[in-house]
Amino acid sequence: MAEDNSNLIHVYLDDQEEPIVSYRPPVRFELDTTQLEDGPHTLKVVATDATGHKGVRTIPFEVRNGPGIDVEGLQDNDTLDGKVPILLNAYGGAKEPYWEPSRAETPAPVPTWAWVLLLVVVAWSTFYIAQQWNAPDEFANSPTYSLFYGDQATPQPSGEVAPRSKANIGATLYRTSCSSCHQNNGEGVAGAFPPLAGDPVVTDEDPTRHIEIILFGMQGEPIDGVEYSAAMPPFSEQLSDQEVAAIVNHERTSWGNDAPTVTAEQVQKVRAEGTSN
Ligand code: HEC
Numbered sequence: 001m002a003e004d005n006s007n008l009i010h011v012y013l014d015d016q017e018e019p020i021v022s023y024r025p026p027v028r029f030e031l032d033t034t035q036l037e038d039g040p041h042t043l044k045v046v047a048t049d050a051t052g053h054k055g056v057r058t059i060p061f062e063v064r065n066g067p068g069i070d071v072e073g074l075q076d077n078d079t080l081d082g083k084v085p086i087l088l089n090a091y092g093g094a095k096e097p098y099w100e101p102s103r104a105e106t107p108a109p110v111p112t113w114a115w116v117l118l119l120v121v122v123a124w125s126t127f128y129i130a131q132q133w134n135a136p137d138e139f140a141n142s143p144t145y146s147l148f149y150g151d152q153a154t155p156q157p158s159g160e161v162a163p164r165s166k167a168n169i170g171a172t173l174y175r176t177s178c179s180s181c182h183q184n185n186g187e188g189v190a191g192a193f194p195p196l197a198g199d200p201v202v203t204d205e206d207p208t209r210h211i212e213i214i215l216f217g218m219q220g221e222p223i224d225g226v227e228y229s230a231a232m233p234p235f236s237e238q239l240s241d242q243e244v245a246a247i248v249n250h251e252r253t254s255w256g257n258d259a260p261t262v263t264a265e266q267v268q269k270v271r272a273e274g275t276s277n
Pocket of ligand 1: 174178180181182192193196200201202210218220221222223227229230231232233247248251
């Protein structure tokens with residue numbers, strides 16, 4: 001029996017004389033706080049070794065099985081005068097069967113900074129949507145935006161193709177078919193490819209020659225006194241009348257050029273007449 005009593009752990013609660021449990025270590029046990037009153041308690045653990053020496057450890061703790069209490073409008077040691085509105089809330093007793101979040105959240109006004117943040121976000125998104133509504137040229141013919149603008153074949157309510165859409169397609173086609181030689185800025189490459197910015201053919205009131213060159217190409221004709229050894233390839237096979245018109249109009253209204261624009265019918269006529277040279 002003496003050996004039994006050594007090497008034992010006794011657990012005492014508060015000032016009770018009798019241990020609530022006695023075990024041989026190590027031990028894992030459950031303390032049922034629902035049997036205790038809410039408030040401060042102490043747990044005392046006493047261990048005895050084989051030689052009879054005792055180790056004692058006291059742990060103070062607090063039990064709270066009742067609902068939590070929230071107070072708005074009054075803090076510890078506040079100095080008050082007049083009438084003071086106070087908001088009380090109680091939530092989540094450990095024995096409650098259901099957890100009701102609405103009761104745990106004490107109603108409080110939305111802070112000003114949250115309103116400001118919301119306004120900023122709304123304003124920015126409005127600005128962003130408004131800005132994206134008119135697609136930048138570069139993306140105007142991407143699948144995303146062509147949903148909105150359609151391609152050239154999409155008739156507008158008036159029966160005409162929207163000018164904006166035309167300009168976008170012209171710019172895109174120019175980029176894919178022409179800019180490798182004449183450059184995106186229309187400046188060409190000195191001695192190799194002529195500039196189209198300020199070019200007499202491109203800015204001519206009569207667009208016939210302009211259309212002809214794109215449809216049927218051009219070779220060995222000096223422009224502005226410069227002979228170009230490369231040839232301007234013909235595009236009549238690759239481009240439709242509408243596409244040629246779009247490119248012509250892009251060239252006639254870009255890089256400072258400001259010449260009359262053309263229709264697909266004009267291109268079709270030039271195409272039907274064939275090259276004049
Ligand atoms: C492979 C290079 C190349 C490509 C691609 C090209 N061009 Fe040219 N382009 C030239 C050259 C070179 C000349 C000059 C030919 C000459 O002087 O005989 C020229 C001349 C022209 C001219 C006549 C300028 C003038 O003053 O007579 C126009 C207009 C023109 N190109 C428009 C276009 C358009 C529009 C496209 C796209 C559909 C295009 N070019 C694609 C090389 C190119």
